[in-house]
Amino acid sequence: MISKHHPRYESIKVRERLVDGHKKGITVLEGLxxxxxxxxxxxxxxEKTTGPASNAIRASAALLVLAECPxxxxxxxxxxxxxxxLVELAEVCNAKLEVNLFYRSDRRARKIEETLIEHGADRxxxxxxxxxxxxxxxxxxxxxxxxxxxxxxxxVALEDGDRTEALVKxxxxxxxxxxxxxxxxxRYATVTVVDNVIRAVPELVKEVRRLKNAQERGGRxxxxxxxxxxxxxxxxxxxxxxxESLEVMCxxxxxxxxxxxx
Amino acid sequence: MISKHHPRYESIKVRERLVDGHKKGITVLEGLxxxxxxxxxxxxxxEKTTGPASNAIRASAALLVLAECPxxxxxxxxxxxxxxxLVELAEVCNAKLEVNLFYRSDRRARKIEETLIEHGADRxxxxxxxxxxxxxxxxxxxxxxxxxxxxxxxxVALEDGDRTEALVKxxxxxxxxxxxxxxxxxRYATVTVVDNVIRAVPELVKEVRRLKNAQERGGRxxxxxxxxxxxxxxxxxxxxxxxESLEVMCxxxxxxxxxxxx
Numbered sequence: 001m002i003s004k005h006h007p008r009y010e011s012i013k014v015r016e017r018l019v020d021g022h023k024k025g026i027t028v029l030e031g032l033x034x035x036x037x038x039x040x041x042x043x044x045x046x047e048k049t050t051g052p053a054s055n056a057i058r059a060s061a062a063l064l065v066l067a068e069c070p071x072x073x074x075x076x077x078x079x080x081x082x083x084x085x086l087v088e089l090a091e092v093c094n095a096k097l098e099v100n101l102f103y104r105s106d107r108r109a110r111k112i113e114e115t116l117i118e119h120g121a122d123r124x125x126x127x128x129x130x131x132x133x134x135x136x137x138x139x140x141x142x143x144x145x146x147x148x149x150x151x152x153x154x155x156v157a158l159e160d161g162d163r164t165e166a167l168v169k170x171x172x173x174x175x176x177x178x179x180x181x182x183x184x185x186x187r188y189a190t191v192t193v194v195d196n197v198i199r200a201v202p203e204l205v206k207e208v209r210r211l212k213n214a215q216e217r218g219g220r221x222x223x224x225x226x227x228x229x230x231x232x233x234x235x236x237x238x239x240x241x242x243x244e245s246l247e248v249m250c251x252x253x254x255x256x257x258x259x260x261x262x
Numbered sequence: 263m264i265s266k267h268h269p270r271y272e273s274i275k276v277r278e279r280l281v282d283g284h285k286k287g288i289t290v291l292e293g294l295x296x297x298x299x300x301x302x303x304x305x306x307x308x309e310k311t312t313g314p315a316s317n318a319i320r321a322s323a324a325l326l327v328l329a330e331c332p333x334x335x336x337x338x339x340x341x342x343x344x345x346x347x348l349v350e351l352a353e354v355c356n357a358k359l360e361v362n363l364f365y366r367s368d369r370r371a372r373k374i375e376e377t378l379i380e381h382g383a384d385r386x387x388x389x390x391x392x393x394x395x396x397x398x399x400x401x402x403x404x405x406x407x408x409x410x411x412x413x414x415x416x417x418v419a420l421e422d423g424d425r426t427e428a429l430v431k432x433x434x435x436x437x438x439x440x441x442x443x444x445x446x447x448x449r450y451a452t453v454t455v456v457d458n459v460i461r462a463v464p465e466l467v468k469e470v471r472r473l474k475n476a477q478e479r480g481g482r483x484x485x486x487x488x489x490x491x492x493x494x495x496x497x498x499x500x501x502x503x504x505x506e507s508l509e510v511m512c513x514x515x516x517x518x519x520x521x522x523x524x
Contacts, residue, residue: 029291034298035298040300
């Protein structure tokens with residue numbers, strides 16, 4: 001039992017959820033190590049949604065609202081870290097939820113489907129995928145005909161670079177949630193949200209909801225928000241935004257450091 | 263099977279050792295997450311022993327040579343990552359090896375003892391600890407009466423801040439090997455080596471051996487190295503050294519980033 005007064009209590013509780021997810025057969029050991037890498041970057045980001053991340057979240061929400069067939073890709077770690085948020089996000093933007101795994105097994109896919117359904121999902125794609133995305137060496141290439149295969153916008157979180165690159169090559173727009181601004185995924189994605197999924201997903205839900213409400217009001221007044229959203233998306237410069245996240249990291253590094261010297 | 267030509271081959275092999283250590287009951291799942299954090303910081307350090315780390319290694323070696331009762335604290339990850347190096351280090355500086363675990367169980371403690379003995383240790387402390395260090399909430403508070411309890415210098419690797427702080431409060435000198443220069447352990451320790459234990463421990467062995475040889479030669483010549491070593495230790499500024507490691511990280515971050523923009 002961890003005391004609530006432990007300075008890293010929140011972070012330890014999240015770890016315990018992943019460990020528990022491993023015991024349930026949802027997360028793999030490699031996923032636990034990957035989570036640790038994320039923790040380190042999150043720490044350097046100050047463990048909060050930064051300014052550049054908020055801008056990327058706004059651009060991502062616009063992409064999701066404009067999408068014709070958006071899909072939210074779910075892996076073992078995200079299924080454990082924010083199942084509720086992913087189901088809500090799918091709901092507010094009429095997106096499909098699709099299981100996609102690097103270390104794929106039918107059992108794992110079904111466990112993740114189960115988790116999402118427990119959290120309110122109607123249907124989960126990708127449990128028995130039949131289509132293949134070219135250029136991906138891992139099991140991540142297997143996709144659902146009705147899901148990622150025909151999607152125009154895919155949200156991926158805690159992803160590997162190979163798949164992000166392959167999806168972009170297929171002409172899809174990729175929203176990546178990734179704590180490492182230097183990762184290949186971060187560099188290849190259309191919009192990269194350099195933030196913890198636990199924080200970013202609820203923010204995305206809020207932002208999509210706000211845009212949808214504005215769209216509805218606009219519709220009643222005879223206006224159309226779509227062209228505004230399109231402009232917002234095309235004005236978003238992902239490389240510039242990544243640079244800003246790196247700057248935040250470096251500023252935090254030195255802020256923390258001068259604090260420790262006082 | 264991972265190809266030897268994989269750009270992350272070394273890093274993947276190390277991960278496999280930890281996963282294997284988990285199957286043997288030595289490393290815990292939380293230890294795998296901690297390893298991931300280390301990987302991220304190591305990546306930012308350029309995955310090599312930096313200049314500031316070399317300076318900290320020299321100061322650590324001096325502390326170990328001057329110590330009356332040095333103890334090397336061993337946890338699950340270090341037992342898997344560098345058992346040979348830890349046993350050698352204990353040997354060259356007449357230090358005791360003591361098992362100390364956050365998630366303690368008799369079985370894990372015995373497994374780690376076994377591993378160290380397989381790698382040549384004569385005796386391992388802390389398997390049945392009877393003493394308590396105040397101010398530590400976790401199982402790490404349990405220490406061996408003949409080991410950490412009566413030590414003057416303790417080397418800890420991949421440690422939590424609570425224990426480092428508590429050990430320093432007890433008047434002990436703490437050498438920490440920690441890849442995160444901003445961690446509480448890094449800040450609290452007497453000397454922090456911001457480096458991967460896999461690289462730092464063999465360097466420490468080399469440096470202690472060099473000092474011991476110099477001491478022996480000095481003894482024959484009627485000289486005494488101790489006052490030089492004491493001066494070296496007191497001249498070492500841990501906060502300044504941490505700042506230098508942070509500078510290395512920031513320089514690397516921007517080197518990577520400008521590379522990605524080309």
